[in-house]
Amino acid sequence: MGYSLSVENISKKYDDFYAVRGLSLRAAPGTIYGLLGPNGAGKTTTIRMVMNILMPDEGQILVFGEPMREALKRRIGYLPEERGLYQKMKVYDQLLFLAQLKGLTPARAAQRLDEWLARMQFSEWKNHKVEELSKGMQQKVQFIATVAHDPDLIILDEPFAGLDPINAHLLEDIIVDLKKQGKTILFSTHRMEQVERLCDHICLVNRGTNILEGPLRAIKQQYRKNTILLEYQGSLAFLEGDPAVRRLDDFGTRAEVRLTEEADPHEFIRAVVARVQVYKFEIVEPSLNDIFIEKVGQSHA
């Protein structure tokens, strides 16, 4: 099966400034793809090019294996970063309008909306005007508008921003559910713990270019397991000046030790066990957060 979305080496230039430069990504059906990057990295520009709102100056975008064209918009659901709804319109009228723009018949749209409103626990609000709703509630309306037409490719720009933990959890469940139905979900976020929990694939963008792309597992394995958590009794003073230690955060009975790339964690633990009383130790993967900061830092250097 081909990719739902494949972006090949696209660039977008505004006067002398490249908003996106040589960016590529590929998202397969039934996967969740995380688009990460600091503010102003070019994520929104990329998404707009995928949505045919902007045209790339170079490169090409294939959606469901075809060059992007207007008719394919109906198979895509898009939740923009800046939420936008008509403030004076009623929730239901608005959703009906947006769903019809995606090609649903009024009857089909009404049926889908009833299902989604029930699922999002939002039916009681459907006759309220949008301006009467809180930000988090508007977000739920916006999400329903994104998925009501049963799109195969769902693009979510910062979907969790502004949601309380209960609703964030509800949304996570729905996203995983959509993935199980074989949908492709592309989402951008700053929240690393959600990426680690949800994403199969990630693409790290900085300054318009992807600096890291691939399956999350592979990326994390690529970064060696070189951080060790210790619970101990005694003194770790002997580690000061050890060439294998890159960084030591000692909290008295708990410590986090980051080793250099060359050091062998197993050897290091044997050495520590010989000197102090160790109750517990764990060799942990680097967090995505660490990778993110490291890669972005490198690309700025």
Added chain:
Amino acid sequence: MRNLWLIVKREYLQRVRTKGFIISTLLMPALFAALFVVPIFLARMQTGEPKKVAVVDETDALYDALVRAVEEKADKERPQFLLSRVDPSPDGEALERRLREQVNGGQIHAYVVIPADILQSGKAAYHGKNVSNVLELRTLESTLNNVVITRRLGEVGMDPARVKAVIGRVDMRRIRITREGATEDRGQAFIVAYVMVMVLYGSLLGYGMTIMRSVLEEKSSRVVEVLVSSVRPSELMFGKLIGVGAVGLTQTALWSVVALAFSWYGQAMASAVTSAGMVKVDIPAGLLGYFVVFYVLGFFLYGSMYAALGAAVNSEQDAQQMQIPIMSFLIIPLVLMMFIINNPNSNLAVGLSLVPFFTPLLMFMRLCIQPPPVWQVLASVLLMALTTGVIMIGVSKIYRVGILMYGKRPNIPELVRWLRYT
């Protein structure tokens, strides 16, 4: 096409349902009523109760003639004045004091003093609480005037009826010749032209600004990004233009119906009151057709420019400044209106009415006053359609870039650069 229709429908229904639309649609006819019907209605009410006016006739010869004249002039059922005779007194001051008290006390409305030498001096005096009721004063004055002149003529041995026949005024009727024939005009062509041009101007400007606000609202509420993920920006812009334009046509159509009904009612009332011949104000169907043509073309021309303006700026304050050039295109024809009415076929009028930005108002003005040659009308419509097409292509590019641009207000070179973005 389906999307375009959905956008048009939403835009139209959302607008027609607003309180603002309903109020402004009802308010105009209400103003119309206030301007035309109410005064006539009030005038009738006023005459319902005759006013008591005391007359001190020092000549002792004119009172009876005056009473007769007032009765002749008045509507038989509702005499405007009820005169009463007060004998002049040697003690003029005491008499006047007494009459003043009666005026203040409300027993009489006013009193008129006709001095003994009125035939020579031609002077009389009206004493009342209200001396600003011009219509009432004029009626009384001209009645007295007629009485005095008749008396003077009698004294020099002339027959008032013959004199009246001799000095009878010449009445020149105005017959307006059109290709369809000729119609009598009592100034209604001017009024129709004026009202229709003003409605056209108001609709183009008002609904242009409505477009601008609507684009700005979609931009600042960020709903535009959701919309362009479903439809082309150009579909969105055309949908908005057609939807808002249709709202404007709906409103104008409603106004026309109400205005015609009121003017018919007003005429009927006016003819009943003044017994003047009925003035027939009918708006020729051809003119209404031209109104629609120039409204639609003008609306697309100005509406699309306003749409681009709304897309380019981020706040209404910014828009206010930048709309001045657009607005001035609409105001210049109004400034020229009197000139065009006096010289509808001058070179300047012909030339300017062919300039597409001025065409909707100027050509329509000329059509109202004196139909220009057919080729000029066709040429102006064609030129305007072409210009509107070109402007719309440019404007849809600015719109497409502008709706997703936030931040500082762009200047003209930046707008030009937007035209080149793809």
